[in-house]
Amino acid sequence: MQEDWRGNGTMLEISHISKTFNPGTVNAKPALEDLSLKVNDGDFITIIGANGAGKSTLFNAISGNFYVDKGSIILDGEDITFLPEYKRAVNIGRLFQDPMRGTAPGMSIEENLTLAAGKGGWLSRINNEQREEFREILKSLDMGLEDRLKHPMGLLSGGQRQAVTLLMATINPPKLLLLDEHTAALDPAAADKILSITKETVEKENLTCLMITHNMQSALELGNRTLMMDGGRIILDVSGDERRGMTVQDLVDRFRTLSGRALDNDRMML
Amino acid sequence: MMTYSLIQTALELGLISSLTVLALYLSYSMLNVCDLSTDGCFTMGATVGAVVAISGHPFLSIPAAMAAGVLSGFIVAILQTRMGIDSLLAGIIVNTAWYSVNIAIMGNASLLNMNKTETVFTGLKGVLDGTILSDSYRLIIAFIAAAFVVAFLAVFLKTRLGLAIRATGNNPDMVKSSSINPAFTTIVGLCIANAFTALSGCLMAQSQKSVNIDIGTGMVTIALASLLIGRVIFKKGGITTGAIGAVLGAIIFRIVYTIALRFNMPAYMLKLVSSVIVIIAISGPYLKSRMPLYAGRLERKRNNA
Numbered sequence: 313m314q315e316d317w318r319g320n321g322t323m324l325e326i327s328h329i330s331k332t333f334n335p336g337t338v339n340a341k342p343a344l345e346d347l348s349l350k351v352n353d354g355d356f357i358t359i360i361g362a363n364g365a366g367k368s369t370l371f372n373a374i375s376g377n378f379y380v381d382k383g384s385i386i387l388d389g390e391d392i393t394f395l396p397e398y399k400r401a402v403n404i405g406r407l408f409q410d411p412m413r414g415t416a417p418g419m420s421i422e423e424n425l426t427l428a429a430g431k432g433g434w435l436s437r438i439n440n441e442q443r444e445e446f447r448e449i450l451k452s453l454d455m456g457l458e459d460r461l462k463h464p465m466g467l468l469s470g471g472q473r474q475a476v477t478l479l480m481a482t483i484n485p486p487k488l489l490l491l492d493e494h495t496a497a498l499d500p501a502a503a504d505k506i507l508s509i510t511k512e513t514v515e516k517e518n519l520t521c522l523m524i525t526h527n528m529q530s531a532l533e534l535g536n537r538t539l540m541m542d543g544g545r546i547i548l549d550v551s552g553d554e555r556r557g558m559t560v561q562d563l564v565d566r567f568r569t570l571s572g573r574a575l576d577n578d579r580m581m582l
Numbered sequence: 583m584m585t586y587s588l589i590q591t592a593l594e595l596g597l598i599s600s601l602t603v604l605a606l607y608l609s610y611s612m613l614n615v616c617d618l619s620t621d622g623c624f625t626m627g628a629t630v631g632a633v634v635a636i637s638g639h640p641f642l643s644i645p646a647a648m649a650a651g652v653l654s655g656f657i658v659a660i661l662q663t664r665m666g667i668d669s670l671l672a673g674i675i676v677n678t679a680w681y682s683v684n685i686a687i688m689g690n691a692s693l694l695n696m697n698k699t700e701t702v703f704t705g706l707k708g709v710l711d712g713t714i715l716s717d718s719y720r721l722i723i724a725f726i727a728a729a730f731v732v733a734f735l736a737v738f739l740k741t742r743l744g745l746a747i748r749a750t751g752n753n754p755d756m757v758k759s760s761s762i763n764p765a766f767t768t769i770v771g772l773c774i775a776n777a778f779t780a781l782s783g784c785l786m787a788q789s790q791k792s793v794n795i796d797i798g799t800g801m802v803t804i805a806l807a808s809l810l811i812g813r814v815i816f817k818k819g820g821i822t823t824g825a826i827g828a829v830l831g832a833i834i835f836r837i838v839y840t841i842a843l844r845f846n847m848p849a850y851m852l853k854l855v856s857s858v859i860v861i862i863a864i865s866g867p868y869l870k871s872r873m874p875l876y877a878g879r880l881e882r883k884r885n886n887a
Contacts, residue, residue, distance in 0.1 A: 398758040406759060414759065416752035423745050427760040434743040481759070 321388075323520040324351035324488055329373060329383030331544075343369040344380070345544040351488075351522070356514060356535030359524045360563070366544040367524045371490045374522075376400040388487050405481030407474065407494035414477030417466030421457060421476060422446055424465050428480035449479055453509060471502030475509060482513050489514065491523040507534075528560045538563075542571045590721055592840040596833035597724035598789060601782035602805040603812070604731045605775040607828045610809065612739070613771045614751030615662075618673025620779055620805065622680030623654040624798035627780025628787035629687040632694045635788060640700045643784060651780025652773045654680065659772040663765035684795060692795040701788035720789050727785060728829050731778055736822040738774075747771045748821075800853040807856040808832040810863035835859075 331344040344366050351357060361367050373380050376397035384393045392400055407414060415424050425446045426438050443461060450458040453475050457468075465473065474494060481489065491510065495503035511534070514521050525531050531538050538555055540548035540563070547570040550558065602624060609617040631647035639646075654676065661672035688694050706719040715722065738744045749757045750767040757764045779801075787793040812831025816823050839852060847855075 396763070398761055398763045401759045401761040413753070413755055416749040416756050418752045419745065419748060423748075424756070426742060427745055427749055427757070427762070430742075430761060432742060435741045437740050437742075 321353045322350055323353045323355070323388055324349070324374070325386040326350075326374070327384050327386075329380040329385065331369065331373060331378065331380050335381075343544050344373060346383075347545055348383075349539075349546060351520060354518055354520055355537055356519075356521045357523070357537045357539060358531040358535050359522060359539045359541060360526070360528060360531045361541035365541040367541050368492055369544070370541070371406065371492050371522070371524070374400075374488070375404050375406050375490060402484075403487040404490060405486035405488070406490040407477055407481055407492060409493040409496045411470040411473040411477065411497060414480065415465045415473055418464060420462045420464055421450070421468075422461040424476065425480060425483065428483050430484065449483070450476075453479070469502070471498050471506060474498060474502075474506050478506065478509060478513065482517060482519070485517040485519060487520065489519045489521040491521065493524050493526060496526065528563055532558055532560065532563070540567060540570070542567070547571060588840055588844075589837070590718070592836040593833060594720045594724045594789060595786075596836035597721070597728045597829070598782060598785045599801075599805065599808065599836070600728050600829040600832035601731055601778045601785070602801055603808045603828045603832045604728075604735060604825060605778040605782070606802070606805045606809050607825060608735065608739075608747075608771060608778075609775040610806065611813075611824065612748050612751050613768060613775075615669050615768065615772065616673070617655075617658065617772060617775065618670055618802055619654060619658040619676040619680070619776070620673070620802035621798040621800065622677040622684070623651055623776045623779045624783035624786075624801045625684050625793075625795065626650050626654055626680055626687070626798075627783030628793045628797050629684045629694070630780070631784030632696055632699075632787050632793045633687055633689075635701050636694065636696060636699050638700070640702050640705055640788075643788070644702065644781065647780045647784035648777040651777040654780065655772040655774070655776030656769065658776070659769040663768050681795065688793065688795075694793045696788065696791045696793075699791070701791075702785075703788055724785065724789070727781065731781075732822070732825045732829060735825045739821045743767070743770065800856065803853065803860055804835070804856040805832070807859035807863070808835040810860060811835055814863070 326347060326349040328346050328348055329344055330342070330346055332340055332342045334340050347366075347370065359367050359370075372378055374385060376392070376395060376399075379394060384391060386392070387400075387403060392403075416427075422438055422443060426442065429442070431442070446461060447458040450461075455472055455475060457472060457476065465476070468476065478494075494510070495506045498506060507530070510523075513519070521535070523534065525534075532555065536555075537549070537551035538558075539546050548566055602620065606617070606620065609615050627647040627650060630650040631643040634643040634646045658672050658676045661667045661675065662669040667675070685692055702723060703720055706723055707716070710716045710719050710722075739748060746757060746760070746762045746767045747770065749760070749762075750764045750771070754764045757767065783798060783801075787797060808831040809828050810831070811834055812827035812829070813824075815830055815834075816827035819827070835856070839855070842851070842855070843849060
């Protein structure tokens with residue numbers, strides 16, 4: 313579906329990156345191994361894989377949580393391989409499974425949004441014009457948060473916090489949006505709500521997006537391309553007609569053939 | 583019976599030390615950094631202020647002491663954000679180093695006398711001489727300083743930089759994803775906080791008309807005790823309420839201490855008392871949360887017996 317989302321250029325180009333944690337010790341663990349990936353402008357890619365396959369590690373490498381041992385990462389023509397995490401955040405938005413990670417619980421909704429928007433000088437204060445903007449975008453969530461600008465973030469439910477985190481990550485449309493199982497910790501109703509807001513936002517802003525999911529069905533339904541990871545590598549990359557005809561059973565079978573073992577992720581939903 | 587002059591002295595000391603409490607409000611409550619360089623920085627403010635005042639510049643002594651505080655805060659912040667030194671250790675190291683530096687500032691002495699020195703206090707005393715306020719000059723200066731710092735924090739902590747500093751203590755990951763470097767906000771926060779600590783030391787020395795090398799010893803614990811007392815008074819409320827609570831906490835601490843002295847508590851008990859207050863204030867909520875567990879264990883024991 314949605315083949316027409318694709319732009320022409322390459323948004324993200326990862327070339328032969330490797331990362332080993334605790335190198336030179338008995339605990340040495342190769343987390344990414346000679347991994348390359350080219351993401352087109354406008355791609356919405358879903359990523360699946362067993363626990364420890366390197367999905368989150370890949371996101372950590374892209375967002376700059378650590379620097380890779382080898383290889384390069386190019387975002388929209390700019391080499392970001394050695395750029396610190398906070399500088400990459402200008403162009404990369406990220407959501408985690410834990411709704412607590414994306415917001416400051418002791419601060420109000422409007423204060424959180426102000427920091428995410430990053431507008432005005434260091435010594436500027438929140439003005440009514442900004443409050444109106446915040447109210448507007450909060451209204452689009454349809455959660456009644458537009459009347460709670462001054463409420464502490466910590467009082468919101470997990471779903472509400474994740475929705476605001478999504479707003480914060482996309483308030484300045486990023487070049488790349490990384491979603492790391494961002495609905496997995498929510499109850500089913502909240503998860504559905506967040507997923508539909510995600511789809512709307514991605515479509516509206518025409519964002520390039522990578523999404524890790526443990527739900528194989530939505531991995532095939534959402535977006536235009538699916539990656540399967542194992543042992544720090546991408547073992548399957550499907551899109552277009554091939555992906556359109558795929559079923560969850562096909563994915564499970566392909567995993568067994570490609571990795572030489574059964575898919576043993578107990579959290580994986582078939 | 584407490585005389586008026588005793589209460590006034592307690593108020594003065596409370597307001598002057600409240601500047602250090604407000605510094606910890608910024609570093610400890612907002613940035614979530616326990617800045618153990620507070621003692622050394624307080625003394626440095628006192629020594630720099632005294633030396634500048636003795637050299638004949640009573641009003642220059644205030645900005646000079648604050649500049650020394652900024653420098654002290656900058657160094658302790660660089661150690662922890664850029665050089666991989668644990669924040670507690672960074673404070674202890676700077677504290678130790680400042681002992682030597684402070685003696686050097688005082689010209690190889692551990693005590694300076696300002697009995698005949700013109701200070702900001704004697705300056706105002708001269709102005710108010712003969713008026714009804716002639717005895718309150720110390721209180722007025724202490725009050726102005728505390729009001730200035732509270733007003734500054736009330737405004738500053740709502741600016742974008744202030745928000746970023748608060749968020750750094752609340753969730754540093756969120757600061758990074760807002761494209762702000764948490765190392766930067768930590769450095770700025772500690773520079774500002776230590777400017778207030780040094781101002782506090784400077785005013786304390788000038789009001790007592792002397793500095794000795796031990797003037798700051800235990801300040802961090804005393805200020806923490808005051809901060810936590812203030813927090814008990816104002817459990818809820820915003821940033822400004824919290825800052826006012828910090829000042830009230832400092833005043834209450836001093837008044838209680840003065841009363842205790844009247845009941846013949848020896849003066850050297852001050853530091854033991856402040857340590858006990860900090861222990862109770864921090865461990866209290868923790869022990870309270872463990873109560874159900876203890877109760878459950880006790881009951882299990884009884885049932886088994």
